[in-house]
Amino acid sequence: MRVVILTESFLPDVNGVSNSVVRCADHLVEQGHDLLILAPQAEGMPADYRGAPVVPMAAVPMPGYAQVRIAATPRVLLARTLAGFSPDVVHLASPINVGCRGLLAARDLGLPTVAIYQTDVPSYAARYRLPALEPLLWQRVKLIHEAATLTLVPSTSSMNQLRQHGVGRLHHWGRGVDGRLFSPARRDDALRARLAPGRKIIGYLGRLAHEKQVADLRVLADLPGTQTVIVGDGPCRAELETQLPDAIFLGQLRGEELARTVASFDVFVTPGELETFGQTIQEALASGVPVVAPASGGPIDLVQPSHTGWLYAPGDLAAMRGHVADLLGDDRKRAAFSAAARAWVAPRTWDAVCARLVQYYRSAIASNREQLAHHLADPLGELLGWEGPRERVRDLGLDRRPRQRSIAS
Numbered sequence: 001m002r003v004v005i006l007t008e009s010f011l012p013d014v015n016g017v018s019n020s021v022v023r024c025a026d027h028l029v030e031q032g033h034d035l036l037i038l039a040p041q042a043e044g045m046p047a048d049y050r051g052a053p054v055v056p057m058a059a060v061p062m063p064g065y066a067q068v069r070i071a072a073t074p075r076v077l078l079a080r081t082l083a084g085f086s087p088d089v090v091h092l093a094s095p096i097n098v099g100c101r102g103l104l105a106a107r108d109l110g111l112p113t114v115a116i117y118q119t120d121v122p123s124y125a126a127r128y129r130l131p132a133l134e135p136l137l138w139q140r141v142k143l144i145h146e147a148a149t150l151t152l153v154p155s156t157s158s159m160n161q162l163r164q165h166g167v168g169r170l171h172h173w174g175r176g177v178d179g180r181l182f183s184p185a186r187r188d189d190a191l192r193a194r195l196a197p198g199r200k201i202i203g204y205l206g207r208l209a210h211e212k213q214v215a216d217l218r219v220l221a222d223l224p225g226t227q228t229v230i231v232g233d234g235p236c237r238a239e240l241e242t243q244l245p246d247a248i249f250l251g252q253l254r255g256e257e258l259a260r261t262v263a264s265f266d267v268f269v270t271p272g273e274l275e276t277f278g279q280t281i282q283e284a285l286a287s288g289v290p291v292v293a294p295a296s297g298g299p300i301d302l303v304q305p306s307h308t309g310w311l312y313a314p315g316d317l318a319a320m321r322g323h324v325a326d327l328l329g330d331d332r333k334r335a336a337f338s339a340a341a342r343a344w345v346a347p348r349t350w351d352a353v354c355a356r357l358v359q360y361y362r363s364a365i366a367s368n369r370e371q372l373a374h375h376l377a378d379p380l381g382e383l384l385g386w387e388g389p390r391e392r393v394r395d396l397g398l399d400r401r402p403r404q405r406s407i408a409s
Helices: 016-030 075-085 098-108 121-127 133-147 156-164 189-195 214-220 237-243 255-263 279-286 317-328 331-345 350-377 389-395
Strands: 002-007 034-040 052-057 059-062 065-071 089-093 113-116 150-153 170-172 200-205 226-231 248-251 267-269 291-294 309-312
Touching: 002 016, 002 075, 002 098, 016 034, 016 052, 016 089, 016 279, 016 350, 034 065, 034 075, 034 098, 075 098, 089 098, 089 350, 098 113, 098 133, 113 133, 113 350, 121 133, 150 156, 150 350, 156 170, 200 214, 200 255, 200 279, 200 317, 214 226, 214 237, 214 317, 226 255, 237 248, 267 279, 267 317, 279 291, 279 331, 291 317, 309 317, 317 331
Parallel strands: 002 034, 002 089, 034 052, 089 113, 113 150, 150 170, 200 226, 200 267, 226 248, 267 291, 291 309
Antiparallel strands: 059 065
């Protein structure tokens, strides 16, 4: 199978979108599929990933949040790139900006598209004091996901949210976790002694941005015998260092260093109420660390109250504090939660999750083929403004080259 992944973010950025794209790319390459990655241009972006070409798209940094880049590549150029590769399916990772253009380009060529809903961008508007943008952003989200051949959502909350906005053709697709990297065996007593000698560690891992609500951790600052440790970076780091003066900020960590740090936490707290999934929650659970999170969005599916952690009503910071104090004050309970957390997340491997993704690719290809056949047989198609992909390719001056089929196609 030939696959194009068109993503809003890629390496060297470290975030939920780029991380999941990397994992999908790993699986596709290892299974022998042909892959092309399109991403907004960024300093340090690789020219290829495990042999798959990475094509940079012209982009400018978003004002006030340089880690987010706004792609400026025209739709016609995206169409030329897609036609040149001649994919079987186009994977749109968290589409909102370049993903919208890529979707339209794919439709111009009659290509099936699988849109991955991953970021609740409309709700971010209020966090960034731009509430008037929220309805406009929902219009964009609805446009994209209604136009896609099918949409994959990470949680029941996201499924309900999109349905309420009139989006159909939704399917559930979660995320995997690397249980070999994130493991209780990586707990590091020397690291704990260096960070918080004789104290319990309250940990957070994620971007330091307004929508993550990291400042809510201030209500934990005076819990006796504790140390708050924050892993990650982002536009709010300087502000948070002022708001949480007693916390230790470790910045961005990767690989085994990240895994050792997470496994060395005693409890993991993630206060953000806009998580569509919550990948860092899975990484904490795989590390045997119980989780405290708001009962909102993705965490509802990931945290089993009174078993692997606790959920609290959004905004109830007193309840958050109470749950953290409960876990830190009872070593036997925390150990039981730790064992249950590891056991619960163990089957959620990336191999299993990505194999399911390939099944969705095949479903989208079949659905798109049926749709094209229907339009070609419909005498009203031209009157309704539909153009067959071959005619559209010719109009754009594009040639879909004959492709070499891979052994996995």
